[in-house]
Amino acid sequence: MNKIVKIILISVVVLALAFFGYMTFTKSKSPADTAKFDQNGLSVQVDYCQPYKKDRVIFGQLVPYGKVWRTGANEATLIDVKQDVKVADKPLKAGKYTLWTIPNPDTWTIIINGQTGQWGTMYDETKDVMRVDVPAGKTTGTVEQFKIDFAPAEGGSDMLLRWENTEVKVPIRL
Numbered sequence: 001m002n003k004i005v006k007i008i009l010i011s012v013v014v015l016a017l018a019f020f021g022y023m024t025f026t027k028s029k030s031p032a033d034t035a036k037f038d039q040n041g042l043s044v045q046v047d048y049c050q051p052y053k054k055d056r057v058i059f060g061q062l063v064p065y066g067k068v069w070r071t072g073a074n075e076a077t078l079i080d081v082k083q084d085v086k087v088a089d090k091p092l093k094a095g096k097y098t099l100w101t102i103p104n105p106d107t108w109t110i111i112i113n114g115q116t117g118q119w120g121t122m123y124d125e126t127k128d129v130m131r132v133d134v135p136a137g138k139t140t141g142t143v144e145q146f147k148i149d150f151a152p153a154e155g156g157s158d159m160l161l162r163w164e165n166t167e168v169k170v171p172i173r174l
Contacts, residue, residue: 087132
């Protein structure tokens with residue numbers, strides 16, 4: 001019996017080390033980043049991973065149009081809203097959510113989902129809290145690494161999603 005317990009323990013340790021090794025490897029290819037906005041009573045934080053373009057066509061090929069995208073790489077992108085807000089004029093309660101998108105050439109669907117802690121390919125539509133459509137625009141140059149930023153705006157902030165030659169502004173207001 002002791003031999004079986006030792007084999008199981010060794011197997012668990014090897015699997016855990018392999019998992020953490022894989023996580024470290026993927027983070028080296030798409031490093032973690034945090035975007036924060038904390039002004040005038042609005043506090044939002046987004047934790048995500050930043051994939052690189054690497055001479056690839058991103059939107060419409062690597063990230064297909066019309067399909068749910070994890071909005072970054074690795075784990076699902078986490079958005080933490082510290083107070084009740086409006087996202088593109090729709091109310092959102094304070095809390096932690098995951099951020100998903102459906103890219104299209106001229107409009108993106110922004111999805112706020114109540115499930116957190118999952119790998120970025122484990123999307124469950126039944127946990128959606130809201131979906132809003134926002135226009136997609138073009139950047140002035142090529143953005144090599146996916147980036148989320150915030151820009152102050154009247155009554156709150158615009159969350160900016162940029163990659164390749166695409167920029168999406170998501171209005172977040174108090």
